[in-house]
Amino acid sequence: MAFITVNGYDFPSPRRGAKPTVSTIVNAGRNANATVVGQKIGRDQYKLDGLEWPWLPAEIWSRMLTVLDNFFVYVTFWDPVSDSQKTIKMYPGDRTGEPYWIDPDTGKPTFYLNCKVNLVDCGE
Numbered sequence: 001m002a003f004i005t006v007n008g009y010d011f012p013s014p015r016r017g018a019k020p021t022v023s024t025i026v027n028a029g030r031n032a033n034a035t036v037v038g039q040k041i042g043r044d045q046y047k048l049d050g051l052e053w054p055w056l057p058a059e060i061w062s063r064m065l066t067v068l069d070n071f072f073v074y075v076t077f078w079d080p081v082s083d084s085q086k087t088i089k090m091y092p093g094d095r096t097g098e099p100y101w102i103d104p105d106t107g108k109p110t111f112y113l114n115c116k117v118n119l120v121d122c123g124e
Helices: 058-067
Strands: 004-006 019-023 045-057 073-079 084-092 096-099 111-121
Touching (some): 019 073, 045 058, 045 073
Antiparallel strands (some): 004 073, 019 045, 045 111, 073 084, 084 111, 096 111
């Protein structure tokens, strides 16, 4: 079972340092006495931040990027709150990777270093 599955595709396990973030959304801030007057709205929101793969073959990185090409994706991940898997609708942030080995005959990268992405909850 993968740590992260996007639209049914199992991503490789990311490097240590991935940061699942859980945020509580409120409808207001504080009053003039600095007392919280807001209330929680909706459910907690998730962000899978700092997802990084130090070394990926070009075919795998390309497949991951293709899966993330749709703006909205369904992501299954290990939820630290419930200590179980959760599937939610998310969207990908910036996706970066450094071409490392280049085929001298074609100019095509064959491996990438430091492939990164973050996934942000859509709130649905």
